[in-house]
Amino acid sequence: MTSKMKWAAAGAVAAALTAGLFYALLSPARPVLHFYTWADYIKPELVERFEREHGCRIVLDTFDSNETMYAKIKAGASGYDLLTPTSYMVKLMNDQGLLQPIRRDLVPNLKHVDPEFLAVTIDRTMSHSVPYLLGNAGIAYRKDRVEKFEPSWTVFDRADLKGRMTMLNDMRETLGAGLKTLGYSLNSRDERQIREARDVVIRWKRNLATFENEAYKSGIASGEFLVVHGYGGDMLQVQRENPNVLFVLPKEGYVICCDDLVILKDAPQAALAHAFINFLHDPQVAAENSVFTRYRCPNAAAYPLLPEDLRNDPILFPPKDLWARGEIILDLGADNAKYVKAWDEVKAAR
Amino acid sequence: MDARRTWADEWLATLPSMAWLTVFFAVPLLVVFAIAFRPADPSGGVAEGWTLDTLRALDGAGYAAIAWRTLWISAVTAALCLLAAVPVGYGIARAERRWRHVLLLLVIVPFWTSSLVRIFAWKVVLHPDGWVKELLVACGLAQPDTLLLYNAGAVILAQVYTFLPFAILPIYAAAEKFDRSLIDAARDLGATRWQAFARVFVPGIRRGLLAAALLVFIPALGSYVAPDLVGGPGNELIGNKIAQRVFVDRNLPHAAALSACLTLAALAPLLGARGAMKRSRLPFYTILAALVFFYLPIAVLVANSFNASRYGGTWTGFSLKWYAQLARETVILRALANSLLIAVGAAVAATVLGTAAALALHRWSSRLQRAHYALIYTPLVVPEVLMGMSLLLLFVALGVSLSLWTIFLAHVTFCVSYVALVVLARLQDLDFTVIEAARDLGATRWQAARLALLPMLWPGIVAGGLLAFTLSIDDFVITFFVAGAGSTTLPIHIYSMIKHGSPPLINALSTLLLAVTFILVWVSRSLMEKHE
Known part of the structure; x- marks a missing residue:
């Protein structure tokens, strides 16, 4: 071998050894709960506390969208115990027989779950899912740069903000905004209504910089975008850094989204998963987690434990009349195709 | 050289990459392509029976404009x-x-x-x-x-x-x-x-x-x-x-x-x-x-x-808090370890397979090599989403549980083609008489390869290996499908963080990694200078 080859080989071996060492140091030896969730979606200290109390290890794996996660699990990927999909996806996963029932006797803390929230959700009896964190989709804007702002979806009609606004690249959220603007349900199965909503969104599209799910947070913080369609929890985090960012729920109505804790049918550690759900709904733990994530945990006993600013936040706890205008996205099964068609036409329109 | 020896050499050089790509690429992909003739099921699966409806639908949805733009x-x-x-x-x-x-x-x-x-x-x-x-x-x-x-x-x-x-x-x-x-x-x-x-x-x-x-x-x-x-x-x-x-x-x-x-x-x-x-x-x-x-x-x-x-987007003050937070993030450190392990392993394996494939493609021009070239070339074009899906279906069908190993197999599969094409570029006008001369002078097959061929190929192999490492360490789509529980890699975690978390941690991590890489390069270069 030439000396160069020796160096390269030595480099490769050194890198592999370093990685291996890392791996050995960090790899678990106790019973392992595999928690498949969004990044930064649980306070790390709470994970450690549960690990200590139950003599186990929690391995966090992350997914970036409900759809990619579902495609993977549906195709047969296994090994995960506990997941946090959004409720419309929970319904689909349950219909497909991918989930196991929740055993109430193992989760006594379910008595704390907010009944007011359960009334609007899909799995009202918590037979196969337990609500974890609750958010909503609405509009954020820069109060220092946008004049005469109205809390309404029609802001996307404003030509003076052309090129500085984004909406979510999500067929149900964005067509849903169109449906709400027209006064329809965002779960409409009526083709005529969906077509009308499509035309509204095509009109908005001419003023948008792009359809976008990730960069709108940094975009509104830096002033690249002045009005964005996005999720409340994220926007509250942006607001903590830049007080010029305000988030509103449009008067025509908005999306309530809840991520639920579910246990996969073939979960290797089902008992541990139940124990973890119970832990997360301990009022003290739920409150602590809400403070970390800036999302509301629908746990009634935890509300009084929240700090004043969260407790009085109109986004986390909308006043009654606004709360009534929120809607949860349902999976529409075969009628999904109507939205696919409308969304294709939105994308193709000039 | 007698014909039998060439024939054996050709198979020896062709078989590894060809067999690998057939098992991990061609077969699963053809199975997925066959799905085009099945009816869709709204829950994301495939319904019973066969149909041509999907192919007929391809002239709609503005595909012509999208294809032209692409x-x-x-x-x-x-x-x-x-x-x-x-x-x-x-x-x-x-x-x-x-x-x-x-x-x-x-x-x-x-x-x-x-x-x-x-x-x-x-x-x-x-x-x-x-x-x-x-x-x-x-x-x-x-x-x-x-x-x-x-x-x-x-x-x-x-x-x-x-x-x-x-x-x-x-x-x-x-x-x-x-x-x-x-x-x-x-x-x-x-x-x-x-x-x-x-x-x-x-x-x-x-x-x-x-x-x-x-x-x-x-x-x-x-x-x-x-x-x-x-x-x-x-x-x-x-x-x-x-x-x-x-x-x-x-x-x-x-x-x-x-x-x-x-x-x-x-x-x-x-x-x-x-x-x-x-x-x-x-x-x-x-x-x-x-x-x-x-x-x-x-x-x-x-x-x-x-x-x-x-x-x-805007400067709000100097802070080391992301570095401090990084030290506590075991999830990220574990993802980094996974990524490094796989990238090094996949780069080495893909370089071996790809180099052998390039040699075979260059040295012989038989019908076997034409098929071999098609097999090497096609992975470049198949959309990652479909490649990831087809590999996942393969592993599930074979009952292989997902882990770091399945990520490794997938990464080698898509890296082989890149390495082979880069090494192939190096082989243009390569003079094989040197190797034949070496063998005629009594060198074994291994000695001829090591002492005559490898030094000539080295820059191509380095370039190919670097490309494979680069592709592997940053791959998200395919990895997402074939990653098992507990084998999250850095790109998978970053994608989720971009949606839900704090990207500055990744900036801090990237800065550290770049610094370490540059220090290593500098040290090895000065060592090499001394050596020479």
């Missing part, structure tokens, strides 16, 4: 990449020996950080109130309300940025071998500088140019992540559409049909087209320009790692 954006991307890569590759190859590998690493190292994070950094650079925009307005090149992002130009910029190293590496591998005295000879015989370049240099590295064009144009056809981030509402590419069909519409048959069409279209050049190439000069300045281009987002990334802001 084609021209990819073609412009490939042309721009070649234009920049020829002088850069040539310049690196001509640099002083001891600088050559340093330059090569300088060019490639930025691509070891997350592509997603770098695209975000571009957004900071091209901010509508940023200094680039102000400069353009001051020069009269833009109006105050011009948008630099969310148009076709921004998509091309992101694509060139992503694919330029894929063009530089094969051209470097080919140009390193090119005998410069040929140009001097041509000049002495009265050729102008341009004639010498066009008539002597370009034909001398044609394999490198061809490989570069393929490695940019073909993967660009199916890409969708960067176009999604910097494109506007009217810049959708075919890759976006395929991803939408799989995930949002849950219509696998439709996605399979689209991907099969794309694959067939991209296989057309295999039937005999040759690459026509462009030119450029001033290697030194283009290397400099390329480095500025590559490191501009890196500078933003490093600056943002010290920025107190969580969102990184």
Whole structure:
């Protein structure tokens, strides 16, 4: 071998050894709960506390969208115990027989779950899912740069903000905004209504910089975008850094989204998963987690434990009349195709 | 040489890559393509029976416009990449020996950080109130309300940025071998500088140019992540559409049909087209320009790692808090360890398989090699989403539980093609008589390969291995499908963080990794100098 080859080989071996060492140091030896969730979606200290109390290890794996996660699990990927999909996806996963029932006797803390929230959700009896964190989709804007702002979806009609606004690249959220603007349900199965909503969104599209799910947070913080369609929890985090960012729920109505804790049918550690759900709904733990994530945990006993600013936040706890205008996205099964068609036409329109 | 020995050699060199790609690529992919003829089931599965409806639906949904847009954006991307890569590759190859590998690493190292994070950094650079925009307005090149992002130009910029190293590496591998005295000879015989370049240099590295064009144009056809981030509402590419069909519409048959069409279209050049190439000069300045281009987002990334802001568009004060937080994030550190382990392993394995494949392809021109070439080339064009899905279905069907191993197998599968094409570029005009002479003088097959062949191939192998490492360490889509519980890699975690978490941690991590890499390069270089 030439000396160069020796160096390269030595480099490769050194890198592999370093990685291996890392791996050995960090790899678990106790019973392992595999928690498949969004990044930064649980306070790390709470994970450690549960690990200590139950003599186990929690391995966090992350997914970036409900759809990619579902495609993977549906195709047969296994090994995960506990997941946090959004409720419309929970319904689909349950219909497909991918989930196991929740055993109430193992989760006594379910008595704390907010009944007011359960009334609007899909799995009202918590037979196969337990609500974890609750958010909503609405509009954020820069109060220092946008004049005469109205809390309404029609802001996307404003030509003076052309090129500085984004909406979510999500067929149900964005067509849903169109449906709400027209006064329809965002779960409409009526083709005529969906077509009308499509035309509204095509009109908005001419003023948008792009359809976008990730960069709108940094975009509104830096002033690249002045009005964005996005999720409340994220926007509250942006607001903590830049007080010029305000988030509103449009008067025509908005999306309530809840991520639920579910246990996969073939979960290797089902008992541990139940124990973890119970832990997360301990009022003290739920409150602590809400403070970390800036999302509301629908746990009634935890509300009084929240700090004043969260407790009085109109986004986390909308006043009654606004709360009534929120809607949860349902999976529409075969009628999904109507939205696919409308969304294709939105994308193709000039 | 007797015929039987050649025959045995050919199979020995061909079989590993061919068998690997047949098992992990061709068979699962054909199974997925067959889904195009099954009816869709709204829950994301496949219903019973067979149908041609999906194929009939392909003339709708504005596909013609999307296909045309994909084609021209990819073609412009490939042309721009070649234009920049020829002088850069040539310049690196001509640099002083001891600088050559340093330059090569300088060019490639930025691509070891997350592509997603770098695209975000571009957004900071091209901010509508940023200094680039102000400069353009001051020069009269833009109006105050011009948008630099969310148009076709921004998509091309992101694509060139992503694919330029894929063009530089094969051209470097080919140009390193090119005998410069040929140009001097041509000049002495009265050729102008341009004639010498066009008539002597370009034909001398044609394999490198061809490989570069393929490695940019073909993967660009199916890409969708960067176009999604910097494109506007009217810049959708075919890759976006395929991803939408799989995930949002849950219509696998439709996605399979689209991907099969794309694959067939991209296989057309295999039937005999040759690459026509462009030119450029001033290697030194283009290397400099390329480095500025590559490191501009890196500078933003490093600056943002010290920025107190969580969102990184504006400076809100100096802070080390992201570094402090990083030390506590075992999830990220574990993901990093996974990524490194896989990238090193996959790069080594793919380099071995790819090099053997390139040798076989170059040495023999039989029907077997034509099939072999098709098998090597096709993985470049198949959209990642479908490749990931097909591998997942394969592992599930075989009852293999997902783990780091399945990620390793998948990564080797998509890296082999890249390595083979880069090494192939190096093999142009290779003189096999040297090896035959060695064997006639009594060298064993192994000795001939080690002492005669390997040293000649070395720059190609290095370039191929670097490319494989680069691809592996940043792959998200395929990895996501085949990663098992507990085997999250860094890109998987970053994608989730971008949606839900705090990217500054990734800036801090990338900065540390870059620093460590540069220190290692510097140390090994000074050690090597002493050694020599």
